[in-house]
Amino acid sequence: MFKEAVSHRADRVDAYALNEKELHIRLKTKKQDVQGVDLLIGDPYDWSEGSWNFTSISMTKSGSDQLFDYWTANVEPEYKRLRYGFSLYNKKESVFYGEKGFHHSPPEDIGEYFCFPYINKADIFRAPEWVKNTVWYQIFPERFANGDQSLDPKGTKPWGSEDPKVDSFFGGDLQGVLDHLDYLQDLGISGIYFTPIFKASSNHKYDTIDYFEIDEQFGDKKKLKELIGECQKRGIRVMLDAVFNHSGYYFPPFQDVLEKGEASRYKDWFHLWDFPVQISPDPNYDTFGFTHTMPKFNTENPEVKNYLLETGRYWAREFNIDGWRLDVANEVDQAFWREFRSEVKSINPDLYILGEIWHDSIPWLKGDQFDAVMNYPLSNNIHRLFARRDLTVKEFVENMTRVQHMYPENINQVTFNLIGSHDTPRILTECQEDPVRLKQIFSILLTFYGTPCIYYGDEIGLTGDQDPGCRKCMEWDETKQDRMLRDHVQRLIQLRKNEPLLANEGNLIFLPSDLSEQSIGYTRSDDNNTILVLLNVSDKKDHVKLPINYKQQDAIDLLSGNTIDWKHGKFTLQPMETKIIKLHHQ
DSSP, X not given: OOGGGOBOOSSTTTEEESSSSOEEEEEEEETTTXXXXXXXXXXXXXXXXXXXXXXXXXXXXEEEOSSEEEEEEEEOOTTSOEEEEEEEEOSSOEEEEETTEEESSOOXXXXXXXXXXXXXXXGSOOOOGGGGGOOEXXXXXXXXXXXXXXXXXXXXXXXXXXXXXXXXXXXXXXXXXXHTHHHXXXXXXXXXXXXXXXXXXXXXXXXXXXXXXXXXXXXXXXXXXXXXXXXXXXXXXXXXXXXXSBOOTTOHHHHHHHHHGGGOTTGGGBOBOSSSOOOSSSOSBOBSTTOTTSBBBOTTSHHHHHHHHHHHHHHHHHHOOXXXXXXXXXXXXXXHHHHHHHHHHHHOTTOEEEEOOOSOXXXXXXXXXXXXXXXXXXXXXXXXXXXXXXXXXXXXXXHHHHHHTTSOHHHHTTOEXXXXXXXXXXXXXXXTTOHHHHHHHHHHHXXXXXXXXXXXXXXXXXXXXXXXXXXXXXXXOGGGSOHHHHHHHHHHHHHHHHOXXXXXXXXXXXXXXXXXXXXXXXXXXXXXXXXXXXXXXXXXXXXXEOOOOOOSSEEEETTTOOEEEOGGGEEEXXXXXXXXXXXXXX
């Protein structure tokens, strides 16, 4: 047995409370090295005649990636506390693994076992329940719809008259969103994520001038309240975007620093290296990236902290928003985020806090900072298989299994899944403008755990390269929309609402990565039903035999509504075909 690969930490990733009764325990072992794992569990105070009492339960292999097998068990300790260890075996040997290492057999000393001291209610990761059933729609306000031309900035171009440039304005505004809420409701959208709407000089508004004012090209606070009210009538949540890592160049305190230098009362609001402050040839202060127009805040400064915390409180308190998306969240100190969470949750405990982080984010996801992050690891693997086509089916399944085991289940259920955004080329462009590939991508996005997000226009086939190309005007002429693609997305959203297993109920397990070189599949299942998602990602027919024991003769294809003859799990999938099959357990 390859003991060097056996891995478990009694932290909030490998051992965590799903709720006030249930613990999830995870273990990693070398791929195909261990035949089975038993979890040995007992209460640390349960002894009889000098011996510790423990029981054994079998762990389930929940997936495999290129290097590891993942083992999972769910337990409900009677007294909310646990000592536990692992009994691993293969054809050659059996060993015990505990906190202090390996033994030939389970030791009598419980100090050798891992410890989960107590399921404290305050320590349980909790995110808003409503997020689990939300389908988001990301709106870049300047490019969604022009509803009030009286607000147009000077030099505004006629809607969609040309491809966007870095400094283009087309007049999108809040009234434009109001005018098209029926469209979003009909599509099935239940959450809108707005990129920044606060006063700024750019079209993207990530260079904030005033955190307490709506940009005048979008409207005013009265219009925002009207929009949020209309969204609430339709059951649509609203999430705003804020940049607390840096300000814009024309943010008044930064302008004061540029003017007064060391005499400015705001000199400690930023990370200034020396004086006088200069912007060229290179800035002598910390910035976002190397952009001199985006000076980095000193969030450890009490005045800065209070200003930004009041921003979070103000829009939650006065406008009843449902969420904050936080830009460049990993570059802000974590002490600030802990305080931010406490402040906004005191106003609205159900407010969703989403951080923009592109890498492994567990330090921010321990229940004291964010509810979720943007799931770029998932997005990257989907892009690589369907768009760039530089992953094999086997590699995709292994990579996605690793992504699935990065975070606890209760975090996965609210993770923000996306396939495109204002920061990436249009997904259809990435797919060489092949709508069939994009339909398959949407099929995964909308049948996976988490809370999925559609970037405006992706559902009707907008194209565009990297910024600014990916920020073109929404196409409202239905004759120029891909209506078949939109209908497919609408159908998938409706299925997700009708079938809880296609959202966040039950378990998700990938079918073995060696099932086929052309097709991928995963099951969403509970005690009563299983839904099987199958996708042939190749341009050729594929014949697959599924390792699922299902005795009934018929199953239902939820996409078509047709009955399928099961025939012992043998299927022929046409090129680029997707099936979503519901099985009833006997």
